[in-house]
Amino acid sequence: MTDVAARAAELRRLLERANYAYYVLDRPELSDVEYDRLFRALQALEAAHPELRTPDSPTLRVGAEPSAALTKHRHLVPMLSLANAFNEAELIEWEERNARLVPEVKQAGYTLEVKIDGAAVSLTYEDGVFITGTTRGNGLVGEDVTPNLRTVLNLPLRLQGRGWPKTMEVRGEVYLSKPQFERVNRERAQTGEPAFANPRNAAAGALRQLDPKITRARGLRLFCFHVEAPGRKLPFDTQHALLEQLLAWGFPVEPHYRLVPDLATAHREIAALEGLLPTLDYEADGVVVKVNALALHAELGTVGDREPRWAIARKFAPEVRITKLLDIRINVGRTGALNPYAVLEPVDIGGVEVKQATLHNAAVIKAKDLRIGDWVEVTRAGQVIPQLLGPVRERRTGAEREFAMPETCPECGAKVEHPQDEVMTYCPNVSCPARVKEGIVHFAARNAMDIRRLGYERITALLDAGIIADVADLYDRDKLSVMRLLTLEGFAEKSAQQLIDAIDASKRQPLSTLLFALGIRHIGVQGARLLARHFRTMQNLAKATVEEINAVRGVGEAIAEAVAGFFAEPRNKALVKRLEKLGLNMTEPTAPAGEGVGGGRLAGQTYVITGTLPSLSRARAADLIEQAGGHVTDNVSKKTTAVVVGADAGSKVEKARQLGVQVIDEAELLRRVAEKP
Numbered sequence: 299m300t301d302v303a304a305r306a307a308e309l310r311r312l313l314e315r316a317n318y319a320y321y322v323l324d325r326p327e328l329s330d331v332e333y334d335r336l337f338r339a340l341q342a343l344e345a346a347h348p349e350l351r352t353p354d355s356p357t358l359r360v361g362a363e364p365s366a367a368l369t370k371h372r373h374l375v376p377m378l379s380l381a382n383a384f385n386e387a388e389l390i391e392w393e394e395r396n397a398r399l400v401p402e403v404k405q406a407g408y409t410l411e412v413k414i415d416g417a418a419v420s421l422t423y424e425d426g427v428f429i430t431g432t433t434r435g436n437g438l439v440g441e442d443v444t445p446n447l448r449t450v451l452n453l454p455l456r457l458q459g460r461g462w463p464k465t466m467e468v469r470g471e472v473y474l475s476k477p478q479f480e481r482v483n484r485e486r487a488q489t490g491e492p493a494f495a496n497p498r499n500a501a502a503g504a505l506r507q508l509d510p511k512i513t514r515a516r517g518l519r520l521f522c523f524h525v526e527a528p529g530r531k532l533p534f535d536t537q538h539a540l541l542e543q544l545l546a547w548g549f550p551v552e553p554h555y556r557l558v559p560d561l562a563t564a565h566r567e568i569a570a571l572e573g574l575l576p577t578l579d580y581e582a583d584g585v586v587v588k589v590n591a592l593a594l595h596a597e598l599g600t601v602g603d604r605e606p607r608w609a610i611a612r613k614f615a616p617e618v619r620i621t622k623l624l625d626i627r628i629n630v631g632r633t634g635a636l637n638p639y640a641v642l643e644p645v646d647i648g649g650v651e652v653k654q655a656t657l658h659n660a661a662v663i664k665a666k667d668l669r670i671g672d673w674v675e676v677t678r679a680g681q682v683i684p685q686l687l688g689p690v691r692e693r694r695t696g697a698e699r700e701f702a703m704p705e706t707c708p709e710c711g712a713k714v715e716h717p718q719d720e721v722m723t724y725c726p727n728v729s730c731p732a733r734v735k736e737g738i739v740h741f742a743a744r745n746a747m748d749i750r751r752l753g754y755e756r757i758t759a760l761l762d763a764g765i766i767a768d769v770a771d772l773y774d775r776d777k778l779s780v781m782r783l784l785t786l787e788g789f790a791e792k793s794a795q796q797l798i799d800a801i802d803a804s805k806r807q808p809l810s811t812l813l814f815a816l817g818i819r820h821i822g823v824q825g826a827r828l829l830a831r832h833f834r835t836m837q838n839l840a841k842a843t844v845e846e847i848n849a850v851r852g853v854g855e856a857i858a859e860a861v862a863g864f865f866a867e868p869r870n871k872a873l874v875k876r877l878e879k880l881g882l883n884m885t886e887p888t889a890p891a892g893e894g895v896g897g898g899r900l901a902g903q904t905y906v907i908t909g910t911l912p913s914l915s916r917a918r919a920a921d922l923i924e925q926a927g928g929h930v931t932d933n934v935s936k937k938t939t940a941v942v943v944g945a946d947a948g949s950k951v952e953k954a955r956q957l958g959v960q961v962i963d964e965a966e967l968l969r970r971v972a973e974k975p
């Protein structure tokens with residue numbers, strides 16, 4: 299080995315040791331500064347000597363370039379799910395059924411493991427090095443999410459100790475801690491994206507991102523609990539020893555596992571674990587009971603390719619509490635929607651104090667027959683989000699009051715509107731203080747203008763002090779200056795300057811980001827990107843007609859009308875003009891050829907998409923083509939490279955055949971955009 303190669307290997311070893319100490323053992327060995335220095339040293343070495351990059355390099359954890367699509371991966375051994383038992387009797391039945399097949403199970407002992415509610419993954423190690431990681435998929439075939447899994451900081455890239463088989467699949471669960479889950483949902487709420495119902499959905503979504511940097515930002519963690527290595531000898535013969543071996547190899551294992559001699563003991567221990575689950579930092583939805591002796595696993599086998607007989611999930615019914623519905627109040631969102639929520643007498647559910655629950659809209663309140671003053675049943679959906687199930691009618695006294703949506707906005711007094719075919723009620727006043735505030739919060743949020751240090755509290759303070767009244771004022775130094783900030787509580791010279799710098803930095807955001815941040819109805823991140831890419835400048839977009847906007851691929855009528863409506867309003871026009879004067883970027887950069895995921899491999903090619911594709915939306919397919927340097931048009935001509943055809947395609951296929959233009963399907967398209975040029 300050369301000196302440089304030895305140095306790189308040494309750095310990899312040191313950094314991974316530090317990662318392990320920090321993320322698995324919870325016992326940091328290096329300070330952040332030391333870690334960063336070593337990390338940058340390794341990055342520099344690898345940049346200068348690309349041949350030294352190895353699949354186990356910690357530098358890969360920062361996230362690779364986005365990929366065009368996830369590729370399929372066939373599991374060596376199917377990934378099974380588990381049968382459930384909801385009480386002791388069902389556990390006893392399970393043991394009896396097993397004992398009829400293999401009588402020894404009653405004497406073999408059981409391991410108990412906390413069942414983490416996340417996304418199942420399978421990790422392939424070759425000679426102790428992490429090579430491939432996949433989702434469960436349908437159990438037989440999953441999706442390759444290796445670059446995303448490398449960003450999971452407690453996943454070992456190279457194993458410690460020895461004795462592992464040459465090839466093995468380690469099975470585990472990737473999850474988001476409760477605080478991370480709440481942070482992700484808070485951020486989504488700020489930008490008007492729907493909240494994830496539970497950490498499992500959030501984890502699964504993060505895992506399947508095409509851009510590993512997004513996955514990394516979510517902060518996923520891993521626990522492992524199973525090993526498959528067909529035809530190879532494993533250095534353990536019980537489930538308990540398997541878990542200890544996983545730990546010795548450097549895998550994170552949920553720490554509350556235990557071995558019990560029989561089912562009677564299991565019942566007692568499970569009861570103890572049930573009390574513990576709500577106190578954990580991660581969502582657990584039960585306890586997995588496994589026959590300890592691995593030899594018996596083979597004998598017991600599986601039910602179909604679905605469930606092993608040797609394991610079962612003991613699940614607990616969600617905790618339901620009764621409390622008093624003190625009031626129904628309204629929160630006005632940035633679109634003007636009046637969102638009713640329940641104010642509850644505080645009640646403890648699974649270790650968390652619940653005092654509010656969203657009620658969505660008036661129709662839901664009516665359907666549930668809720669009255670103010672009712673005793674109500676409350677639970678936490680997916681054990682997280684408070685949910686009001688319904689009233690306890692027997693406890694009504696007659697003093698309860700029915701709820702009615704107000705006729706006027708509780709924040710500004712404007713007469714509310716109730717559009718036909720919609721369940722929501724809206725405040726139509728664009729200057730309504732609640733709408734203005736929520737609008738500014740959205741504008742500054744992370745996936746909008748990304749103004750660090752400008753959250754809900756500070757925006758409230760700035761509005762209350764009369765320093766700002768709209769988003770343009772943020773950039774107006776006659777209004778928002780270090781001096782003015784110093785008059786507010788909680789600001790010092792340095793923090794005030796930092797905030798101003800963060801605001802100024804956001805002026806450079808591309809048009810797509812600004813469009814999304816403006817909070818035009820129906821415009822999400824994707825719609826904003828499509829519009830910005832097509833029109834390139836704010837000026838072009840502002841003068842486009844509904845028809846012209848509607849003609850943009852992926853943009854529908856609702857967006858077209860909302861955008862045209864936005865620019866027809868003099869107040870909005872004035873706002874945009876002021877933003878431009880204040881120096882905000884109003885253009886979308888053209889992606890240089892070769893940038894983005896495609897590396898320009900479809901450069902010079904033109905595609906037409908028709909029909910419903912099996913997995914991609916048309917907008918997404920068009921995106922992939924454009925990112926790879928290709929063009930997408932609506933009409934088939936002799937110049938068309940190929941027509942991508944999905945279900946229920948119409949006359950375009952016929953036209954393609956007449957002109958001798960290629961007809962391809964989604965799979966072929968994905969192959970083309972992913973292929974090396």
Ligand code: IVH
Nearest residue numbers: 378379380411412413414418471523524586
């Ligand atoms: S054993 C053959 N053990 O729960 C292995 N699963 O509902 C079968 N899970 O797909 C799974 N913690 O993703 C097992 N300690 C644990 C688990 C666990 C979480 C997940 C796993 C499985 C799902 C079944």
